[in-house]
Amino acid sequence: DIQMTQSPSSLSASVGHRITITCRASQSIGIYLNWYQQKPGKAPKLLIYTTFNLQVGVPSRFSGSGSGTDFTLTIDSLQPEDFATYFCQQSHTLPWTFGLGTSVEI
């Protein structure tokens, strides 16, 4: 199975700041990397698919980049509603696997 390693596991930031979360795959996955946001008690929500494509309705302050094994999720100008946990996931090879998440806190 492809292992997905996210860092950091948690971070503290303020409204208006820019944050970056990284995700590393144990082998090359091309651009088959997706990002999800999850808030407490809710299901994950797809934010970005295939590395840089924003899901419909996702604000443009979210962006993704990378290829191969190294990927990043960037949130420009953090908003109060962005405080949540973010997961990366590879969709290159079954079984699809997820990172353990990055909790973004105030």
Next chain:
Amino acid sequence: EVQLVETGGGLIQPGGSLSLSCAASGFIVRNYDMSWVRQTPEKGLEWVSIFYSSDTTSYADSVRGRFTISRDNSKNTLDLQMIGLRAEDTAVYYCVRSSRGCMGSSGCLGDWGQGTVVTVSS
């Protein structure tokens, strides 16, 4: 509006069986690839199984031989039959619809239900 509603979770003893169902509305289940994904605080998110629109299926190694995914076109539901349950199957189980436009992959998990809790304990 796409809606997925899971039912069937509960408390079950080790070795027992349980069936989950996911009622879909706003779209036709047979036209999409549909998965079950589970989540625990300890292990995080884990993909469990997929039922492709082509009527083929696939399973995670951890559940193969114990779980069976199926689809009921008349009811527009996705189901998961689980036997031989173990403590490590304890999780929130989500029904998920794959998004299209995922560069040929079915792994862009675009629509999720609210989840149903399965607890395996004596």
